[in-house]
Amino acid sequence: MKSFSDVYRNAENKIAGIAAAPGIVIGEVYLFTKEKLEINDADITDVKEAKKNLLEALEKSKKEFNKIFAIAKEKMGETRAGIFEAQLMILDDQVLIGNIIKRIEKEKKQPEFIVDDEISKYQNLMVMSHEAYMKERANDIEDIKNRIVRNLRNKRWKSKFRNDVIIVSESLTPADILLLSRNKVKSFITDHGGLTSHAAIISRSLNIPAVVGTHNATLKLADGQNVIVDGFHGYVLFDPTEEQISFFEEKHNHLIALQKQLEEFKDKRAVTKDGKEIQMLANVDVTGEIDLVLTSGAKGIGLYRSEQILDEIETIPSEDEQVKIYARLASRIYPDFITIRAFDIGGDKFKLFDYDEPNPFLGLRGLRLLLENPKLFKEQIRAVLRSSSHKNIKFMLPMVSTLSEIHHSKKIISDCMDELSTKNIPFDKDMEIGIMVEVPSAAVMAKEFADEVDFLSIGTNDLIQYLMAVDRGNELVSDLYQEFSPVVLRTLKKIIDDSKLAGKPVSLCGEMAADTLAMPLLVGLGLESMSISPATIPYAKKIIASFNYKDSKLMAEKCLSVCDEEGVQKIIEKFFSDNKIIRTRNII
Numbered sequence: 001m002k003s004f005s006d007v008y009r010n011a012e013n014k015i016a017g018i019a020a021a022p023g024i025v026i027g028e029v030y031l032f033t034k035e036k037l038e039i040n041d042a043d044i045t046d047v048k049e050a051k052k053n054l055l056e057a058l059e060k061s062k063k064e065f066n067k068i069f070a071i072a073k074e075k076m077g078e079t080r081a082g083i084f085e086a087q088l089m090i091l092d093d094q095v096l097i098g099n100i101i102k103r104i105e106k107e108k109k110q111p112e113f114i115v116d117d118e119i120s121k122y123q124n125l126m127v128m129s130h131e132a133y134m135k136e137r138a139n140d141i142e143d144i145k146n147r148i149v150r151n152l153r154n155k156r157w158k159s160k161f162r163n164d165v166i167i168v169s170e171s172l173t174p175a176d177i178l179l180l181s182r183n184k185v186k187s188f189i190t191d192h193g194g195l196t197s198h199a200a201i202i203s204r205s206l207n208i209p210a211v212v213g214t215h216n217a218t219l220k221l222a223d224g225q226n227v228i229v230d231g232f233h234g235y236v237l238f239d240p241t242e243e244q245i246s247f248f249e250e251k252h253n254h255l256i257a258l259q260k261q262l263e264e265f266k267d268k269r270a271v272t273k274d275g276k277e278i279q280m281l282a283n284v285d286v287t288g289e290i291d292l293v294l295t296s297g298a299k300g301i302g303l304y305r306s307e308q309i310l311d312e313i314e315t316i317p318s319e320d321e322q323v324k325i326y327a328r329l330a331s332r333i334y335p336d337f338i339t340i341r342a343f344d345i346g347g348d349k350f351k352l353f354d355y356d357e358p359n360p361f362l363g364l365r366g367l368r369l370l371l372e373n374p375k376l377f378k379e380q381i382r383a384v385l386r387s388s389s390h391k392n393i394k395f396m397l398p399m400v401s402t403l404s405e406i407h408h409s410k411k412i413i414s415d416c417m418d419e420l421s422t423k424n425i426p427f428d429k430d431m432e433i434g435i436m437v438e439v440p441s442a443a444v445m446a447k448e449f450a451d452e453v454d455f456l457s458i459g460t461n462d463l464i465q466y467l468m469a470v471d472r473g474n475e476l477v478s479d480l481y482q483e484f485s486p487v488v489l490r491t492l493k494k495i496i497d498d499s500k501l502a503g504k505p506v507s508l509c510g511e512m513a514a515d516t517l518a519m520p521l522l523v524g525l526g527l528e529s530m531s532i533s534p535a536t537i538p539y540a541k542k543i544i545a546s547f548n549y550k551d552s553k554l555m556a557e558k559c560l561s562v563c564d565e566e567g568v569q570k571i572i573e574k575f576f577s578d579n580k581i582i583r584t585r586n587i588i
């Protein structure tokens with residue numbers, strides 16, 4: 001049977017891009033060209049009238065954006081809709097508006113010319129930034145600029161077209177995506193944009209397959225043309241052959257069948273054939289994912305990456321804003337629990353300062369940064385405590401590398417508790433405090449660290465990179481990033497055994513737990529709890545139900561006795577074929 005790489009290797013009708021949102025779609029192109037606005041720079045005589053027009057256009061644009069903001073909140077949750085709130089703030093920027101008005105009075109030019117010129121200045125500054133993220137934001141602002149200009153001309157924003165099409169556009173703003181999604185758009189393809197663009201993020205959360213950053217899809221594709229969009233691998237095939245269509249139809253049907261088949265596992269517990277139950281928890285990266293968690297059959301949230309909030313709202317949330325977010329999540333997941341991880345800022349994540357570290361992954365990251373910034377740390381701790389009235393929040397510390405960091409953190413937490421008690425603010429006095437074990441020093445001292453806290457969670461994403469000295473995001477050394485290295489297995493075994501010795505529960509929340517190939521091995525190593533992305537939970541339950549715990553223990557023992565990764569892989573593959581388990585490393 002052909003594989004995806006066979007299909008793409010020989011295809012001359014392919015356009016390559018970035019896989020921004022997963023899924024396979026076959027359909028017709030709709031070229032969404034945003035009419036280029038010719039800006040009128042004519043002189044005016046009635047300055048008063050021009051200023052009145054400007055204020056009306058701003059007001060109208062604000063109303064339109066408020067509407068988009070309301071749709072966004074409904075579809076994506078309050079936090080992520082913050083993208084639009086940020087855009088609304090530009091319409092309220094009194095310095096910007098003041099400058100535009102002053103220039104209309106002085107230069108006596110059409111307001112649309114001044115608006116275009118002033119907002120373009122903002123954009124140019126952003127485009128010139130070295131941060132990919134800022135460049136993306138410049139694109140969002142284009143939308144506001146065009147909207148004001150259209151409203152100055154009393155023209156309506158046009159977004160009506162047929163349903164069920166594949167939108168192809170140079171770029172799309174988050175607002176475009178939301179409005180277009182109401183027309184049951186099947187997929188998005190854009191010339192520009194990257195994985196970090198908000199348009200890509202929104203496509204993923206709306207579950208609309210997307211390929212971005214194709215450079216020239218708008219030049220290569222025509223209205224009504226047939227295309228296949230592969231949001232898993234980041235390719236578009238135009239005028240597909242019969243053979244290609246049947247290949248992708250089969251993959252698409254397979255995907256649907258697989259999802260149906262897995263539905264039955266949603267409400268089941270994760271139990272091996274011989275009755276060993278594994279606790280299945282969910283990882284939550286963006287606030288909107290909570291709905292998926294509720295329907296995934298997870299027994300709670302094992303990792304909430306709170307630092308994602310900073311990316312979603314593009315700033316540090318205040319203590320009160322955090323309370324709103326955490327309290328909502330905690331009450332939605334109740335009576336199950338949520339593990340809120342303290343901000344893991346640094347490394348390849350949100351940057352707090354302008355300062356460039358020579359080795360960010362070995363630098364001021366996670367707990368180290370929080371201990372250096374007690375105000376930020378305390379605000380988060382107080383927010384977590386204030387949200388804990390249901391007694392279903394656990395608090396977890398990232399990147400712990402020394403015992404004294406744990407002591408220091410516990411002292412700060414206890415100070416925050418005293419502060420709230422003095423003010424008679426209720427909170428859960430017994431809130432559990434745990435740590436991520438993701439730095440080799442924490443693995444080596446796992447027993448002593450476990451003695452100090454209520455639970456451990458193994459972060460294999462970082463643990464593997466630090467054990468093997470391999471940057472987790474660097475393709476050049478990716479073959480050394482070996483989750484099945486004996487070094488990794490022996491370290492996992494030690495952490496699991498040490499936490500049992502200390503009598504403390506241990507879970508694993510790195511991507512390794514979502515690799516179905518690793519599942520029997522992790523169970524065999526004695527792991528009784530895992531936290532993975534909600535969509536993967538039914539797959540994990542299916543795999544767990546297809547082997548005996550006692551066999552997985554023997555298999556793990558064998559793996560621990562070999563000295564190379566290939567040897568471990570072979571033992572695991574034999575276990576899969578002996579137990580007739582279907583490998584689902586990739587979804588399709």
Ligand code: PEP
Pocket residue numbers: 303305344438458459460461462463509510511
């Ligand atoms: C990990 O390191 O395994 C982990 C879960 O944390 P993150 O991926 O957020 O660094």
Ligand code: MG
Pocket residue numbers: 438459461462
């Ligand atoms: Mg980590």
